[in-house]
Amino acid sequence: MSWDDFAKHAKQSADWGASYHKTLRDRPVRAQTRPGDIAAQLADTPPETGTDLGAIMADFEEIVMPGITHWQHPRFFAYFSANAAPASVLAEFLTAIIAPQCMLWQTSPAATEMETRMMDWLRHGLGLPEVFRGVIQDSASSATLVAVLTMRERALAFRGNIEGLHGQPQLRIYCSDQVHTSIDRAIWVAGIGQDNLVKVRTTGDLRHMDPIDLEAAIAEDKQAGRIPAGIIAGTGATGMGACDDLEAVAAIAKKHDIYTHLDAAWAGSAMICPEFRTLWTGADQFDSIVFNPHKWLGAQFDCAAHFLRDPDLLRQTLAIRPEYLKTHGADDIIDYSEWSIPLGRRFRALKLWFLMRHYGMEGLRTRIRNHVRWSQALCERLRGEPEFEIVTEPILSLWTFKVAGASDEETQALVDAINTDGRIYLTQTLVDGQKVIRFTAGQFDCEARDFDTAFDAITDIARRA
Numbered sequence: 001m002s003w004d005d006f007a008k009h010a011k012q013s014a015d016w017g018a019s020y021h022k023t024l025r026d027r028p029v030r031a032q033t034r035p036g037d038i039a040a041q042l043a044d045t046p047p048e049t050g051t052d053l054g055a056i057m058a059d060f061e062e063i064v065m066p067g068i069t070h071w072q073h074p075r076f077f078a079y080f081s082a083n084a085a086p087a088s089v090l091a092e093f094l095t096a097i098i099a100p101q102c103m104l105w106q107t108s109p110a111a112t113e114m115e116t117r118m119m120d121w122l123r124h125g126l127g128l129p130e131v132f133r134g135v136i137q138d139s140a141s142s143a144t145l146v147a148v149l150t151m152r153e154r155a156l157a158f159r160g161n162i163e164g165l166h167g168q169p170q171l172r173i174y175c176s177d178q179v180h181t182s183i184d185r186a187i188w189v190a191g192i193g194q195d196n197l198v199k200v201r202t203t204g205d206l207r208h209m210d211p212i213d214l215e216a217a218i219a220e221d222k223q224a225g226r227i228p229a230g231i232i233a234g235t236g237a238t239g240m241g242a243c244d245d246l247e248a249v250a251a252i253a254k255k256h257d258i259y260t261h262l263d264a265a266w267a268g269s270a271m272i273c274p275e276f277r278t279l280w281t282g283a284d285q286f287d288s289i290v291f292n293p294h295k296w297l298g299a300q301f302d303c304a305a306h307f308l309r310d311p312d313l314l315r316q317t318l319a320i321r322p323e324y325l326k327t328h329g330a331d332d333i334i335d336y337s338e339w340s341i342p343l344g345r346r347f348r349a350l351k352l353w354f355l356m357r358h359y360g361m362e363g364l365r366t367r368i369r370n371h372v373r374w375s376q377a378l379c380e381r382l383r384g385e386p387e388f389e390i391v392t393e394p395i396l397s398l399w400t401f402k403v404a405g406a407s408d409e410e411t412q413a414l415v416d417a418i419n420t421d422g423r424i425y426l427t428q429t430l431v432d433g434q435k436v437i438r439f440t441a442g443q444f445d446c447e448a449r450d451f452d453t454a455f456d457a458i459t460d461i462a463r464r465a
């Protein structure tokens with residue numbers, strides 16, 4: 001393809017993108033295809049000769065699009081949103097064209113220096129103290145993994161990487177029973193083992209780790225000669241939005257010299273609004289914090305903002321400097337590949353720069369405030385209907401409900417019927433072992449009217465059943 005042809009097709013793709021977004025409300029949110037439908041339309045082997053891009057685009061519309069669940073649909077109320085604000089999409093387009101590898105400062109100084117600045121902007125936006133330094137990881141799962149590796153190496157005086165884990169003292173990591181599965185996985189991958197992940201009972205309206213139980217577990221482990229290496233707390237856990245008492249966790253960690261990591265993957269974006277920061281009071285005392293601008297803030301996936309009180313601990317855990325990766329004659333530079341597991345790194349800071357500059361922090365705050373307000377108003381409307389029961393109260397824009405007295409099977413059937421109807425999309429979760437319907441809002445372009453449609457869809461379909 002010539003670059004002139006590229007320009008022609010790129011313009012067509014941009015037009016396609018604009019009309020896709022303008023007509024999203026007319027589409028069912030969740031893909032309505034059956035398993036295998038799409039694969040059946042794709043050839044078994046790659047073509048030997050090339051095809052005109054016009055034909056590929058036509059197939060894209062016909063074969064691919066029916067199998068897409070529309071995450072940018074204004075009535076996407078499932079999981080957590082994964083936004084792609086148009087300003088961020090443009091930055092990603094430019095990044096795809098330049099395709100720089102941003103592993104070292106010298107492999108693209110602008111990428112490194114902008115990453116440092118953008119993480120400073122985000123830290124400022126969240127109201128975290130200046131001591132924190134930042135790096136952009138691909139995902140919250142990766143940030144949690146490197147935090148767990150840091151916990152491991154710090155507890156073993158950095159011997160684990162050298163000697164392996166065989167024969168080392170038994171390490172223990174603590175978290176609540178509400179945490180995301182990425183925490184379990186990080187424990188597996190780090191070689192610490194599921195049996196050494198202590199899940200502390202949660203209590204209270206916000207389902208926080210019981211500090212008394214946490215401390216008792218630590219004391220018992222110390223007594224038995226095991227080493228408490230880390231505590232992973234959460235703000236806005238995935239199921240029903242659980243928030244740990246970070247001040248209590250930080251105090252316990254300090255007393256026992258334990259490394260702390262905070263998973264605020266979803267709720268962290270809301271902390272640009274000062275009024276929500278009571279949910280994470282004490283976050284400023286943590287060693288490591290991750291949140292995903294690729295969820296609620298509007299930056300295109302992937303983009304996980306990882307703050308560190310002492311990046312040297314992470315660098316000691318991960319940095320390797322063979323001669324071919326050295327930058328000679330430049331001091332005071334950051335090579336971000338020493339802060340993360342992959343060597344190769346995308347230029348992720350550019351989309352944050354486009355996003356924050358184009359919308360301004362106040363523009364981003366207004367969106368998040370609207371989502372919270374509209375979601376909570378919908379919760380109140382459903383509470384006012386006789387057959388519904390609110391199971392967990394809103395934490396920001398996340399709450400759970402069910403038809404009062406419905407069995408787990410009936411609740412699941414209602415979720416499936418709602419998603420097949422297509423006007424909205426939501427998911428189920430378990431609360432205290434009971435199946436409930438989970439509602440969360442955060443799509444960048446949603447409007448108050450989309451919540452009216454959600455009310456209509458939920459009540460219509462529940463009454464039809």
Ligand SMILES: *Cc1c(COP(=O)(O)O)cnc(C)c1O
Nearest residue numbers: 139140141180182237238265266
């Ligand atoms: C989404 C989410 C994750 C995982 O995020 P990735 O960036 O997809 O790895 C982890 N923890 C919580 C609380 C989440 O909501």
